[in-house]
Amino acid sequence: AQRVTQPEKLLSVFKGAPVELKCNYSYSGSPELFWYVQYSRQRLQLLLRHISRESIKGFTADLNKGETSFHLKKPFAQEEDSAMYYCALSVDQGAQKLVFGQGTRLTINP
Amino acid sequence: DTAVSQTPKYLVTQMGNDKSIKCEQNLGHDTMYWYKQDSKKFLKIMFSYNNKELIINETVPNRFSPKSPDKAHLNLHINSLELGDSAVYFCASSRDRGTGYTFGSGTRLTVV
Numbered sequence: 001a002q003r004v005t006q007p008e009k010l011l012s013v014f015k016g017a018p019v020e021l022k023c024n025y026s027y028s029g030s031p032e033l034f035w036y037v038q039y040s041r042q043r044l045q046l047l048l049r050h051i052s053r054e055s056i057k058g059f060t061a062d063l064n065k066g067e068t069s070f071h072l073k074k075p076f077a078q079e080e081d082s083a084m085y086y087c088a089l090s091v092d093q094g095a096q097k098l099v100f101g102q103g104t105r106l107t108i109n110p
Numbered sequence: 111d112t113a114v115s116q117t118p119k120y121l122v123t124q125m126g127n128d129k130s131i132k133c134e135q136n137l138g139h140d141t142m143y144w145y146k147q148d149s150k151k152f153l154k155i156m157f158s159y160n161n162k163e164l165i166i167n168e169t170v171p172n173r174f175s176p177k178s179p180d181k182a183h184l185n186l187h188i189n190s191l192e193l194g195d196s197a198v199y200f201c202a203s204s205r206d207r208g209t210g211y212t213f214g215s216g217t218r219l220t221v222v
Contacts, residue, residue, distance in 0.1 A: 031185050034210050044153075044200065044213040076134040084151060088210075094143065097166055097209060 002027045002091045008102035011078050012110070014109050021072040023061075023087030032090040033070040034098070035061055039083045047072075056070045057081070077108045113137050116201050116214035123191055124222055129185045133201030133218045141165070142184035143211065144176060147198040159184050191221045 003026040013019050022078040025031055035047040048056045051071060061072045070087060087101040113124045114135045121128055135142060144156040145164075159168035159178040188195060198218050202211040 024159075036210075036213075043215040044202075044211075046210040046212075049210055067199070086153065091211075097155055097158060099155075103151045103153075105151075 002089060002099045003103035004087050004089050005100050006085075006087055006104050008104050009102065010105045010107070012109060015079055016076050019072075019074045019077045019106065019108075021079070021085050021087075021106065023036055023072065023101055025070065025087075025089045027068075027089055027091060028095050029091065030068075031065070031074065032069075033061075034090065035059070035070075035072050035087045036086040036088055036100075038086070038103075044086070053083045078079045079108045079110060083104060084110045090107050112215040113204055113212050114201055116157040116199075116217050118217060119215065120218050120220075122220045122222060123189055125147060126194060126203045127191050128187070129136055129191060129219070131157065131199055131201075132183070132185045133182075133214055134183050135201075135212070137205070137212060139203035139205050139212070140181055141204050142178065143202045143204070144184065144186050145167070145200045145202060148195070155201070157184075157186075158206055160208070188206070188219075191219075193221050195219060196221045 005024045033050045036044045037047045038044045059074045086103045088098040116133050116148050141160045143158045157176040161181045164180045175187045178184045198216045200216045201214040203212045
């Protein structure tokens, strides 16, 4: 069964502190993973995907197949990072189907 | 120019009514989706269409019927609305695997 787990529903850190949002997945195939972000009153936006190994807005995420994890990290949090973050796993079911985690609400305190 | 647009943004309606939500994308993507976000913010796929053909149909009550007149449009019709249908419904589209989705801004449906 395909599953994405984000163990923290809420995460609160101070501005300038490091941030790590955890994501673990369960999938028998070759995983393709994404992080999506939803700022207040805005649509879900793609933040980054593991295949491009990019850094967006200072965030990075490394796929660890041994630990089946895809944690999102940023060394210095900024207030504008406050948002809802979703980890998603792409599974092939005829079309690309994204299975989302439960989401983590990140709050950056001044 | 909005890439994936949904209408309406808000919909308040009484139990038992029938309503539709429309979605259009101008990205030239072949695949479109409907997702439901419940009150706990959990996102779950409902349907996926590829080039007007139904590809994914998750366990959704048959009161929900998607319709894709062409590959740029995917509408969602809901019959006999129930209180539990209250949620935010997101439309999305994608080009192919590995590229992720582009989401619409969501339709907040409230059934009273």
